[in-house]
Structures are given as C-alpha cells and as structure tokens.
Amino acid sequence: MEKYPSISIIFVNYNGKKVLGNLFIKFLASLRDQQYSGLVDIIAVDNNSDDDSVSLIRDILPQATIIRLKENIGYINAVNIAIKYINTDYVLVLNNDVILPKNFLLNAINIITELSQKYGDIVLVPLQIVGDGKRYLGTKPIINILGQALYVDYLSPLEKLVRQNTKLPRCWRGSYPDGAAFMMSRRTIERLKQIIFIPIFKMYFDDVELGVRLNLLKIPIFYCKDLIIYHKLYSTSKLTIQYRKYINFNINRLMTLLPLMNSYIKKILLLFLYLSLDLIMLFLLMIKNRSNIFISFYHYFKEMKRVFSGAKFIRKYYDLITDARVDYQDFLLKLMDQHPILLPRWLCNTQFSKYIIYLVSAVTLLYSFFISPALFRAYKANGLRYSCIETLS
Numbered sequence: 001m002e003k004y005p006s007i008s009i010i011f012v013n014y015n016g017k018k019v020l021g022n023l024f025i026k027f028l029a030s031l032r033d034q035q036y037s038g039l040v041d042i043i044a045v046d047n048n049s050d051d052d053s054v055s056l057i058r059d060i061l062p063q064a065t066i067i068r069l070k071e072n073i074g075y076i077n078a079v080n081i082a083i084k085y086i087n088t089d090y091v092l093v094l095n096n097d098v099i100l101p102k103n104f105l106l107n108a109i110n111i112i113t114e115l116s117q118k119y120g121d122i123v124l125v126p127l128q129i130v131g132d133g134k135r136y137l138g139t140k141p142i143i144n145i146l147g148q149a150l151y152v153d154y155l156s157p158l159e160k161l162v163r164q165n166t167k168l169p170r171c172w173r174g175s176y177p178d179g180a181a182f183m184m185s186r187r188t189i190e191r192l193k194q195i196i197f198i199p200i201f202k203m204y205f206d207d208v209e210l211g212v213r214l215n216l217l218k219i220p221i222f223y224c225k226d227l228i229i230y231h232k233l234y235s236t237s238k239l240t241i242q243y244r245k246y247i248n249f250n251i252n253r254l255m256t257l258l259p260l261m262n263s264y265i266k267k268i269l270l271l272f273l274y275l276s277l278d279l280i281m282l283f284l285l286m287i288k289n290r291s292n293i294f295i296s297f298y299h300y301f302k303e304m305k306r307v308f309s310g311a312k313f314i315r316k317y318y319d320l321i322t323d324a325r326v327d328y329q330d331f332l333l334k335l336m337d338q339h340p341i342l343l344p345r346w347l348c349n350t351q352f353s354k355y356i357i358y359l360v361s362a363v364t365l366l367y368s369f370f371i372s373p374a375l376f377r378a379y380k381a382n383g384l385r386y387s388c389i390e391t392l393s
Helices: 016-020 022-032 053-060 074-083 104-119 158-163 186-191 206-216 242-260 264-289 293-303 305-321 328-335 353-371 373-382
Strands: 007-013 040-046 065-068 090-094 123-130 141-143 149-151 171-173 181-185 221-231 341-344 386-389
Touching: 007 022, 007 053, 007 074, 016 022, 016 053, 022 053, 040 053, 040 074, 053 065, 090 104, 090 186, 104 123, 104 181, 104 221, 141 206, 181 186, 206 221, 206 242, 206 305, 206 328, 242 264, 242 293, 242 305, 242 328, 264 293, 264 353, 293 305, 341 353, 353 373, 353 386
Parallel strands: 007 040, 007 090, 040 065, 123 221, 341 386
Antiparallel strands: 090 181, 123 181, 141 149, 171 221
16 A cells, blocks of 8 residues: 655634634545545644634544634744644644645645655645635736736636646746645754744745745745635734834844845845835835825834844754855845846836936946946846736735
C-alpha cells in the first residue's frame, strides 16, 4: 500500500463564528471532508475568542489540537506558536475564511512531491477564486522598484483566467507566497529557523517578507493552476481602518527592504523614495475618504519608530539563515527587476492621475540612477510601465 506523507494544517482563529458566520463552518467542514489517506494533523490557535468558535471547532474537527491563548497576540505570532507543535512531513498554513475542494490535499501533495524531485525544497501556493466567485486573486505576484507588492493581474475577472488557462504552464514561479494558503516541507521550516512570519510585524507584507527569505535561501515558490481554493478575502482585516492597513503595509515594507541595502547613502535614498511615495498616496487616500489627514500622518510617523530597530533585527536574521556572504543589494535589484508601478484604481480614474504618474516616474528614474546605473539605463530605454490595481479595502 502506498504511504502518503503526513500533513499539519495550521490556522488561527479569533471570533470566527461571530465574524465569519456560516463561512467559518464551511471552512472547518472543508478540512474535515478532505479525501486524503495520509495522516492529517490539524492545529488551531485561538486568540482568546469570546464567541463559541472553539466549541464549533471541537464539534466539527474533534481530532484537532486546539491551542487556546489567554490574549490576542495576532495572526503572525499565533502561526509561529503553532509551528512548534508540528511533527509531520509537510505544513499547510491557512486563513480561516477559505474553502478547500475535497481533493485539495491529495492534489497538493502530488504536485509538491513531483516538483521537489526536480527542484529540492519548494513552497507551493494555490490560485484563489475570491469574493463572490467572479474574480481570482491573481497569477503574477511581483515586487517592483518602489517596493510595492501585489499581483499585476490583481482581482481580475474569472473569465480572464479561464481564457488564458491553456496558455499558462502547469506551475510557474512567483516572488512570494500568499499568506492565505501555502504549503512547505518541515525541512524548509527548519531552514527558516522555525520562524514562518517575522514576529515584529503587525499585519500585511508578512508573506512578502517570507518570500524575500525564501528567495535568499534559493527556495523556489510555485503557483499552480491545478491547485485552487475559494477565499472570501479580507473577511477579518476589513475591520481595520483603511489608512491603518496602508500604514502597516508600508512600514513593514520598509523594515523588509532597508536591510537589503549595503550602503547607508543608498538606504537614505531608498527611505526618501518610499517616504515620498507613501505620504503622497496617504494624502490622496485621506482626501478620497474625507478623513483627517493630520491624524493619519501622526500615526504614520509614530509607526516609523519601529522601522530602524526592526530593519536591524531582520538584517541579523538574514545573515543567520544565509552564509552572510550574500550580496544583498544585487539580490534586491534582481528581485525588483523592471516591474510596473502600481497605481490604485480610484487614482487612475481621476484627471490628476497623470501628474502622479509623471512625478513617481521622475523620482524613480532619479533613484535608480544612484542605486544602479544598469537599472537606470534599462528604465530609460524601455520606459516606466504602470498598472492600475485595486487597493486594500
């Protein structure tokens, strides 16, 4: 009889029954109904919920290990706690607002086993059908020269994915995994020193930073069109104020990318570029939402205090997991190789958008001139492309 690898499924819960309702029940049921013959160890970390979520988990998944915390320590820290309990061949990390098809685990194991035979350690990421089922999250995750990280085809109509299905390879590489669902081996986790997400992050960009580490370790990240999940998207994070999401995302971006610059002068240039872009976009976001600009700026600079100590910590961690002889700056430039500027769709629909594009393009060209002459020549020859995308909402 064929022996299937063992899998740990990790998810974090906070008031899942109250916040997600029937979707949370469907999520738990989709774990229970998996058609997989190998050992499946489910680990649920509850962030001190005050609803009946834990009872619901016990009813639907009586075999699950439930770790009940005395306080809400957030998603990132909760996942890292769960990692200490794994003793299986593979780990699947999930958000609690996704639904897995019944053959998901079997399909994922077949794919990751096949790819691992060719590439060694890999991380496997499914495609996501999101919202009401009429859109997909994206197929092309990128990190560009501005440090922006999103799918170029973010939230495109599902018909587009169906049309290009025959043109897509079975699996392709991405710059980072999506935090809602990804699978990796226990050996990969050991190479990451048992840390999935950087614990100093609050929310957002944590999965992008994980992608940076995986790329540093030369562990490829694969997206596969035959592996699909259904994801409500932002079911929990929608409770966070929009400008706070924007601030968290960009502060974490700075903490991730600053450690990859070797020169203090170039770090200052990088910081200037990102700060300029962040403040312009935050200003426009506040005008759009008719919110208090001064309060949002206050919170932004208050959070900036975390950047320098966080960047120092992350650089030491990167040195720890690599041989410390990596040319980080060269690595960073390769990671951000000639990708388009991403502008929010609401900004693209205004007459003012072209001036923003001109300004961002000019600053980016100037920045690339000082950072990398080769990159500057490439941008000058090919021009700076831009794409309009949905923003976090």
